[in-house]
Amino acid sequence: MGGWCDLVTAMKNSASLAFSAIFLLSALPLSWVAAAGLQSLEDLKAQYVRPKSVPFPDENPYSQVKAELGKKLFFDPVMSGPRTVSCGTCHQPNLAWGDGRPKALGVDPTGMNIRSPTLIDVGFVDGPLGWDGKFHSIEDVTFGPITGRVNMNLSEGELMERLKAVPAYVHDFTAAFGDNTINKSRIEQAIATYERTIVAKEAPFDRWIDGDEKAISQQAKHGFAIFNGKGKCADCHSGPSFTDGSFQDIGTATGDDTGRGRYFPTSEKLRYAFKTPTLRDVAKRAPYMHDGAIPTLEAVIDHYNKGGIDRPSRSPSIKPLHLTAEEKSDLIVFLKTLTGDSPSKIPYAEE
Ligand code: HEC
Numbered sequence: 409m410g411g412w413c414d415l416v417t418a419m420k421n422s423a424s425l426a427f428s429a430i431f432l433l434s435a436l437p438l439s440w441v442a443a444a445g446l447q448s449l450e451d452l453k454a455q456y457v458r459p460k461s462v463p464f465p466d467e468n469p470y471s472q473v474k475a476e477l478g479k480k481l482f483f484d485p486v487m488s489g490p491r492t493v494s495c496g497t498c499h500q501p502n503l504a505w506g507d508g509r510p511k512a513l514g515v516d517p518t519g520m521n522i523r524s525p526t527l528i529d530v531g532f533v534d535g536p537l538g539w540d541g542k543f544h545s546i547e548d549v550t551f552g553p554i555t556g557r558v559n560m561n562l563s564e565g566e567l568m569e570r571l572k573a574v575p576a577y578v579h580d581f582t583a584a585f586g587d588n589t590i591n592k593s594r595i596e597q598a599i600a601t602y603e604r605t606i607v608a609k610e611a612p613f614d615r616w617i618d619g620d621e622k623a624i625s626q627q628a629k630h631g632f633a634i635f636n637g638k639g640k641c642a643d644c645h646s647g648p649s650f651t652d653g654s655f656q657d658i659g660t661a662t663g664d665d666t667g668r669g670r671y672f673p674t675s676e677k678l679r680y681a682f683k684t685p686t687l688r689d690v691a692k693r694a695p696y697m698h699d700g701a702i703p704t705l706e707a708v709i710d711h712y713n714k715g716g717i718d719r720p721s722r723s724p725s726i727k728p729l730h731l732t733a734e735e736k737s738d739l740i741v742f743l744k745t746l747t748g749d750s751p752s753k754i755p756y757a758e759e
């Protein structure tokens with residue numbers, strides 16, 4: 409029990425009718441439940457339950473030794489030409505697996521023209537990766553940054569030579585794969601296995617979903633209602649990782665980088681469409697968007713509230729929202745409940 413209807417009934421039965429009326433108005437907008445076509449708050453919450461295990465593909469199943477080797481490679485600057493930059497330079501655990509910069513900075517001081525995305529929950533996301541979907545899989549990403557000139561700038565051949573010269577790596581590859589061969593595919597498999605273990609920490613929001621009513625504030629619950637209703641955020645940021653993996657024009661980008669549209673020049677809808685990012689740990693990941701163009705969460709909400717640039721490619725879910733000041737601040741309070749504070753309890757699907 410304890411469903412949405414029960415809550416409403418309980419409030420109607422409450423001795424203090426005046427209090428209930430104010431409470432209902434300020435904290436329980438019922439319209440969004442109907443607007444979302446949902447029967448109850450319980451149905452809605454069920455869509456945000458964390459998965460039972462972390463998925464690993466059959467072609468590259470989980471093993472602890474492989475994940476440990478991947479972790480070592482991920483944080484080793486030997487993977488870049490001048491031995492100064494590792495994957496962990498741009499995907500930093502203490503910066504919610506981003507780098508806190510508007511634009512990524514690799515070995516070339518001029519930097520890249522896009523922001524480093526977080527890797528949180530990357531193993532749960534369906535579909536292509538990268539802001540414009542240029543990568544087919546997590547494995548497929550690996551050598552993009554390694555051999556990228558402004559990124560890590562190391563040739564495949566030179567990388568193999570360097571790793572083969574380190575006895576500890578020869579030992580680790582043998583432990584992970586059964587013999588001492590070090591090649592591109594094994595490097596991809598080891599690093600990808602480690603990346604799939606980068607799972608969102610348990611957040612206050614998750615404890616609320618699991619039934620702890622006190623885990624988040626009334627304001628945050630209201631924000632969750634706006635997120636799924638009037639704000640239309642869940643049209644794209646859906647499910648427990650807060651992304652459906654789709655590419656969308658949210659009416660921000662202009663200029664040469666047309667995102668997914670680059671690969672589909674005749675598609676009107678994919679012009680300026682970028683990957684919908686997870687919102688896990690989002691409060692710790694400013695600045696925002698593929699180009700770091702929006703500095704704060706407040707400014708992100710203002711953008712959505714205004715609806716951005718009205719053009720044929722813009723998603724039909726993006727239009728002026730007419731949110732009140734209270735609705736905007738409650739949305740932000742809600743987004744802050746997505747910051748993980750306790751270790752993930754989700755097990756890896758073992759080999
Ligand atoms: C100089 C900073 C930088 C370094 C170093 C770097 N990355 Fe990234 N990473 C980025 C940027 C920027 C993107 C977005 C790329 C794009 O959209 O084309 C990205 C995207 C990704 C993605 C896709 C995430 C998603 O949700 O779409 C993965 C996975 C990833 N990197 C893993 C790695 C690995 C593994 C390494 C080391 C071999 C690495 N990165 C090194 C900046 C970096």
Ligand code: HEC
Binds near residue numbers: 657709723
């Ligand atoms: C039509 C799909 C769609 C809807 C609806 C939508 N978003 Fe987004 N969201 C995106 C995409 C796509 C991006 C990345 C855009 C870019 O990089 O240029 C994004 C980026 C963000 C970011 C920045 C995250 C980061 O890591 O850079 C936040 C925060 C965010 N959205 C919150 C919201 C909120 C809150 C709402 C509701 C008011 C909302 N979104 C509605 C698709 C959507």
